Amino acid sequence: MAYSLSLKNRSAATLRDFRLCISGPCQIDLAATAEGGSVGKRLSTFTELLPPDGYALDPGATWTITIHGLSWAFQHWTDGARGAYLAFVDGSTVSVATSPTRRVGGNASPKRGVESYPVPETPPAPISVIPWPNAVSVANLKTAPAGLALAAEGDEAKAAAIAFTALTEALFSVEGIVRPAEEGGLPVYLRLKDGPAAEAYELAFSPASVTVAASGRTGFLYGLVTLGQIWRGAHHFPGAYGFPTEGTIADEPSMGWRGLHLDVARQFYGTAEIGKLLAVLAWNKLNRFHWHLSDDEAWRVEIDAYPALTEIGAWRGHGLAIPPLLGSPPERSGGYYSKAAIREIVAHAKTLGIEIVPEIDVPGHSHALQQAIPDLRDPAEKGSYHSVQGFPDNCLNPAREKTYEVLETIFRELIELFPFRTIHVGADEVPLGAWSGSPEALAKLRAIGGEAMAEAHAHRLNVSSHSPLAEAIDGSSAAVLQALFLERLQKFLASQGCVMGGWEEAAHGNVIDRQRTYLCGWRDMKISAALAGEGYRMVVCPGQAYYLDMAASPDWDEPGASWAGASTPEATYAFDPVAGWSAAQRERLLGVQACIWSEPMQDRAVFDRLVFPRLSAVAETGWTRPERKSWDRFRASAGLMPVLYGYP
Template identity: 30%
Template sequence: MAVLGPQSITSLFAAPGVDTAAGSVITQEAPRIIPEPAYLSMPGNNGSASYRLDPAATVHFQMTKSLKKLSKQEAASLKDRLRVMQQELQTALGTAAGAAGESRLRKQAAKTAQVRQAAVLLELNPDLDFKQLTAVNNEAPKASLLSEAYRLHIDPQGVKISARSSTGLYYGLQSLLQLIDQYKYTQAAGRTAATSVEQSTDIVLPLLEVQDAPAYSWRGFMLDVSRHFYTAAEIKKLLDVMSRYKLNIFHWHLTDDQGWRLQIRRYPKLTSVGAWREEIPGSVFFNKRPDTLTGTPYRYGGFYTQKEAREIVRYAALRGITVIPEIELPGHAAAALAAYPAYSSSGKAQSVPNSMGYQKGAVSEYNPGNPATFTFLENILTEIMDIFPSTYIHIGGDEVDKTNWKQNASCKRLMQKEGLKDYEALQSYFINKIGRFLEQHGRKIIGWDEALEGNLLPSATITYWRSYAKKAPLKAVSEGHGFINVCSDPLYFNRYQAGPAGEPLAAPHSMNTLEKVYQYQIMPDGLTKEQQSLVKGGQAAIWTEFFSDPEGMEYMLLPRLLALSENLWTQEKNKDYPAFYQALPRELTLLGRLGYHYRKLDK
């Protein structure tokens, strides 16, 4: 972060017990926002080094003339997002909708005098300049990143958030909310230490100018809901914490061997059969001695209705998050094939695998030699596209066991007909056929890095996860594919973050500490400038074999999600781990009050 000017502010950073009722000025570090902004300037005292925000604040929204001609759909979407912003501000200020002191989003037609009197002004301006970002970074930000950029200005007259898009406004609000929370956190600490601290309900904010934009356009998190199911309410809670730290992609791993989690109307057995499995109390994934368990088996599972999925997509969009569904193929499909075995290479009935493993003879791969397989998948994806408006749809493509293909006559006939030289080429044929179908409908595929085996569709994007596949990043961008860094070491949050002594059971393959997540270099080494332009960003992932409830999942997520956020948003040269770590107690205290579970910081 570039910080310019004297660091003089009032009680926001006063030491506990200092009386600031008279507006005394102290010299302290600049406020710490997560993720760290690109540019933050503080003007000094000038007669008033702070602005007092009344919880009964008036919020005014205005658009420049060039934005007034919105379609009805755009206007409705903007209105809904502004309503979300209003609610979040009210929550931070401690005012409830409909109560005294309610924030009001005044209409565009309000008089200039009303704008001047507004405590918080939101301005949407497609021509907004970000000159300071260019000066700080020695180059102009990418146009695609400016759609998420914002300016936050606080002076003695009030707070102004400006952006080119409503998403930028939302991110600017998140930074303001953190400033509000910082003040309240400091005041709470002061009341604990001494009773002389000011008891005013006003929020004291430092005078400052922030200009900010992300380093990467893809800032995501993936949750596996197949191994263990999470309710729609639990997904929304996850989206809330993602949006606070400006993450914008929710990769929703909806299908895998252990469960199909989304209603498909044309194929009801996907959820009546594929969403449920038999488990035994005390069973743990990868347990080598299931014979020691003697409890009564029970039915485990769940799924989202299409109505619930649409609501989650809508809820996420209002918070700047795009939902990317993942429908696994050609492998990791045992649950779907338990429901519809005709599309497997064996054609035999099988059960949904559970934590103790797979039924003998169970098949996890669709049969590409059966033309009906593609009709089945295209019908499913047609419903998926109707639910999810995202440009990208993740199709998996990882860990495909080709053993059954090698023994299947129809697969061999297809390979001969299409001139496919090996089974890696057959996998590419499968993925590309699905990819072309989605392209015909204006969508694009994402696949895990195993999808690079063979001749992959040029428009496909790769999510890189295999830390041991050292050549995969260069291979992906050399072939012109978009690239998303999800390297399992350190971006798999289902792996240990400390210990393992004293920590919950987790995947042991690497130690993915908080600092390791923060310091990890998202941009692979050795790329040309053209190849670097294909790197969209990165994301973390939690595979839920060991985490059956939201408390366990959140413990693995937090505070590492905050480190991920700053890694993806903040320019590499501006990252500062000690400063980030120092800000965590405040944020974790707040998250705890909001009902999140997290791993406590090491002393």
Template identity: 30%
Template sequence: MPDTACPIAGHLQQVTPDAASYQLTLVLTNTSGVRLVNAELHFSLAETLEAGEISGAELISRDGDLHRIRLPQLGPDDQLTLRLHSCKRKLRKATDCPYGYFLRTAEGQCHELDIQPGLLNWDLQPVPVSRPDSVQTLIPQPQALTLSEATTFACPTRIVWTPDQAELDDPTAWAQLFRRYAGPELTTTPDSNAAWPLTLEQQPDLPQGGYRLTIEAHGGQLTVADGAGIHAGLSSLVQWLAGHRVQPVVIEDAPRFDYRGLHIDTARHFVPIDELHDLLELCALYRLNRLHWHLTDDEAWRLDIRTYPTLTSIGAWRGPDRAMPPQMGTGAHTHGGFYSQDEVRALVRHAGALGIRVIPEIDLPGHARAMLRALPELQDPADQSRYLSVQSYDDNTLNPGVSATLTILKNILSEVVELFPDAPVHLGSDEVPAGVWTGSPQARARAEELGLAGVEQLHGWLLRELETWLRETHGRTISGWEEIIVDGMVSPLTAVYSWQGVEAGLAAAQQGYQVVLTPAQYCYLDLAWDPGFHEPGYYWAGTTDLAQAYQYEPLAGWEHTDAATRDRLQGLQACLWSELPDRPERRAYMLLPRLLAVAERAWSSAETRNLEDFRQRCLQHRWHWQQAGWHYRTPALGW
């Protein structure tokens, strides 16, 4: 158990930002008054170091990003200088420094050690803003917005759906969103007093997902072709009612792409269920209609599977004395959590009421360390394979040659499809390390039995087996990251999420696959805003400011493809990975306002693109975020 009375103090004496090397000096002082013997310093560091790259103490082991360092004996008030130095790594940002420090004594006590490289930008608080007088812009930009010459009117406090019109499946979800972001009460209860009536009209010849919204002093009318149009129209109404007064207007609009998504990683750091409900509302406000839920990874398994309770009793928690060690800065304290099946059902219902589909991701066969720790029967005990994943794990890949693998996966996925009744199943399939299964007798035997050219083809075979079973047994399709089409064994019904660049999506579409574009350099919102030292985030794919995200043109490079290829492009998705953003405020900082740029590129036509106009519209939306309690990057840092 961690003990808050840490017997040492520490500080960073020197941090040298350098694009070509890693140079950092750490000073520790024994403040306990007694001699410390056989103590260890533990910390997380994505740039994994080797023994010769630490001076002043001994590197005992690395486990993922967790480094264990044995300290020399320290008498009372003794100081120790540790130098981390490498010409093979780089230190450009504060988030490249070690983090999640803790001391482990010879008695096994763990003490959290607070060592910071300074105040990072995501911890800066935005300046409060006032409610605007009136609003005359929307995000995403609509196809047509015609302002009336009529005078403005006071923002209504109560909006009533006409009771003889078609209703939403659950109008309370939108009523909650209205209260949180705009203020007016939305109700279906008739009211003859001062309520502002909103009528709904069906017009089948409108574009799919499109709407026409007329806002006047005496009431509003929403004309739609389908349910998706209702949700889109309501999102525009919420935004338009942000001011003290309302400008009469006619808005005509329809989406550019059907798929407009946000991916949220809840494995690396646990995201509370209430925060996910808040994210659904944020998505609905900006007309995003998919939430891609990354539920499993090397660092945790977050979904309650009743057939295999150890997936969460073991796989959902990290800590110094647990089967899952600390990773990504979680340090001396136990970190984790999981989502009960009732919580999942409630989230899926809430999403549906807002016009959003939740897509579950069970990442396999790589990124499966938590699953393997929880279910050791999935391992071949004779496996002598040597490999290392991108995240420095040597034990994170399911073995398709083990007879239990397919059975256990089918049992798990049977529960998954019941919880997500109308969604494809995302099977991940990314970053399978080179060298897996090469030393596994069971894998070699399975590959030989199947007539495969080698054990590496077991990846594609496993995916094909699961795809066929999901389609024939549950009527579901699959999706995955761009590596899912390895060996071409999955069917063209598979949706491919291209992430390493813009080329992979086009190539997949030309091969006949459905495609969702999520190129890291434009859509990965865990990337840093800019190269500054105190600006948090990764930069392996560069940095992504608002202009970079907004100016992305999804169809660039597709101009000379045929219509059938272009039709396979379903849309765009922003991704928020959680290796670094470990709390709600930091996740929100990475999202806002860049998420709005991806939302507009997914909804609005290329012809409407105007960066400076978009920046100004984002500034007007700060009041929405403030009302809803969202943190965001202050524009003083640069948008």
């Protein structure tokens, strides 16, 4: 595939001695060639393109460079350069406007913003609720009351009422869902009931009031969320939905783990965005937020012992340790979460029934960490290996004692911030050639498996790969080294009273304690089923259905990634996360999780389009029993669910 970029000089001055710097999601291969110029420095999604020696771009003229050799074929309009600037020999830069990538042979208008899901005149269900409850028996539907006047008994009910009021104000500030009786609010009584599970609730409707019964705070909150959804459907679409005055709803989730993963390393999201996203999760009755705080592209959490992590690792820009990536501007950009901000976010999530799982992705995906703490590398390491995302030598060395000194210090500070005491350590996408040029690592291999193992690994030096999926290292010498790393890290976390999470590659070597860990199955459902059969506790989040950065269709005009294919909202909704699993395998299922990887998310309108309503589709799979699911009923209510940014 050829990729052509044209630069037009709209200024009044002739441009000389410049480099055109672009950044992804596109990756220009290390072996790429070019017509009309040459390829200069490259790091993952950042590439310098050079015009011919002595070239001058006169006012009104256009320079075109055509690249042969992409790391993967473009499939969507967001795949090409999303950020660009000119860099001059004096160190100055000038930002360059970019436009959506166009393909030869015709282009429809690029799609952005949430796709409309109109409420039909006669929906399949008389009330609007997502996820759909277990047992619904309601009658005598009327128009919605002016609002809901909450009357809570006891501390747990009062806390839930306060949380629900704040939730509705955050998501639907002007609707007045919660309002006092003197403003026409219908009395809603929150009453404690022994017996129901923590997230279960019951609603009882009468003409004069509604009663919410639950055993604790989260059950009360979820009951109120259901009631709020019913109210919104009847309030906004009185011809389609009604508000019950008779009957009951009894409900509880079918899965305990109903999560969302958010990558904040590749694109940064401020605390206001995180706060509203947590509100959206609560409205979908999702109870886990997997916070991906580090990756090759950035480090996002304050660590007192190592201030360089945020001083260096949290920022990208021209001339910095980490260049502009994934559409970043030449100016310094990025950010991180202070400890004070994290404590507030964790406390806020707790009021919404959400536990937060932080992820520090190691031993791979550690480029930003290594830029901040360079002595983590073996000083005698030579040559190079590259990750699938194009980062050189990005894995922490399992043979160095310094690695564990630094990580144990970091994790001690992290554990203090996250009381759920579940820490995700990544363990994904370690390249086959990792540490192949490190004398320390080779010596460790030699001690474990002998000279042949060490020599075989040394021969993987300077081998790069850009496979559409991560390299499978299971059974390799790289997996042996990673297993040493993970076994030690897991034992440390267990000593701190923590459960360790990892992506499915954490199972390589079978060294981690299955009772003190869980795995996220992301590549292949057969792999997830097999790992469950081996006794691993699994959270299912396959790229083919639950990676919300994947495009919603294979059409060029849709945004998003494509390595795992495309998944329409209906396909995501219909996906069965445990199809073909045995009863024993199902016993090891913790639940499901949607994953947002942020490569295409610099454009927040793209975020909205990719995430909604597929997030709600995953939420319903995690909550609702399979026999009670209905795409037609879900689709009729999907447009009433909140979105993060609200781009049309």
